[in-house]
Amino acid sequence: MRFQSTETYVAPPDLTVAVNAAVALERPLLVKGEPGTGKTELARQVAASLGLPMIEWNIKSTTKAQQGLYEYDAVSRLRDSQLGDARVNDVKNYIRKGKLWQAFEAEGRVVLLIDEIDKADIEFPNDLLQELDKMEFHVYETGETVRARQRPVVIITSNNEKELPDAFLRRCFFHYIKFPEAAVLKQIIGVHFPGIKEALLAEALSQFYEIRETPGLKKKPSTSEVLDWLKLLLAEDLAPEDLKREGTNLLPKLHGALLKNEQDVHLFERLAFMARRTPRG
Structure with a gap:
């Protein structure tokens, strides 16, 4: 047994x-x-x-x-x-x-x-x-x-x-x-979404881990939340380029599946505000 x-x-x-x-x-x-x-x-x-x-x-x-x-x-x-x-x-x-x-x-x-x-x-x-x-x-x-x-x-x-x-x-x-490493998380995602395109998965996971590692985040998104997020991305038929975040809008697409309180939403809004004020050069 x-x-x-x-x-x-x-x-x-x-x-x-x-x-x-x-x-x-x-x-x-x-x-x-x-x-x-x-x-x-x-x-x-x-x-x-x-x-x-x-x-x-x-x-x-x-x-x-x-x-x-x-x-x-x-x-x-x-x-x-x-x-x-x-x-x-x-x-x-x-x-x-x-x-x-x-x-x-x-x-x-x-x-x-x-x-x-x-x-x-x-x-x-x-x-x-x-x-x-x-x-x-x-x-x-x-x-x-x-x-x-x-x-x-x-x-x-x-x-x-x-x-x-x-x-x-x-x-x-x-x-x-422990929160799964990228290779294990890809295996888990493969079980739930066997047909997901590699380019979309790579871009989504890149953003997901970037969000988890953002300093000051009150609640890091979990395995169940990334699965919910990917389900929505597939339902909306979004392409990898649709997920790109600009400096003026750092919130991920369909962020309600990943960010579960107003403090974390405001954090990304503040980061975007600071990015707009930072001169490029």
Whole structure:
């Protein structure tokens, strides 16, 4: 059971090694990287490559670790008891299974994605330490212990919005997805747009990397954004010469796919203003 690149997904060698190491060690794989570098997509591709079903737990700022195990609906049970409903005699009727419980009780091995763990409260990772380590948890309302039939492949993503606790990090295999180099990015683009003309791709990538390296940029455009941009360029049937930027207008064509806040748009407008004021000679 080894992960590797597929016809629809280009995995750099270091990422392939990280995934397979985490699977071999039976440790959660903690993946960090810029937003848009494909952390969530990685979990989907690992599931597809290994031929496993995937269970996805999307974390929000209000998410509690307990929700991943189960939730006990005491309010519904009280209401049903007042109505004389016979369901109240079995507390299991009011237990809602969380994503970890679903992964633990699955007939076969699954990929469990815990997406954007850094969005939750700082205590969230610590609250899952024992469950992810021992692969079991106790249900207090029923007195049962839920144990994983097979240890799932756990992939945890983070956008680095918060520091994660050391105790949690010790239990994970860590990998940082670096922004792809030009050669790898061309491979990724080739998977999505196999018929793109070389001249258009060369000009687009030249501008893209130039934009990413512009000093003062608040948010660098990511892999997903360059794919969106190229999709628009192809839809508009633009030629390489259509992408040329003059000194008076440094914003790229269809820049809304690449620049996602007003500060960065204003930055390029200021650069164009400065270029107009700079005497040629």
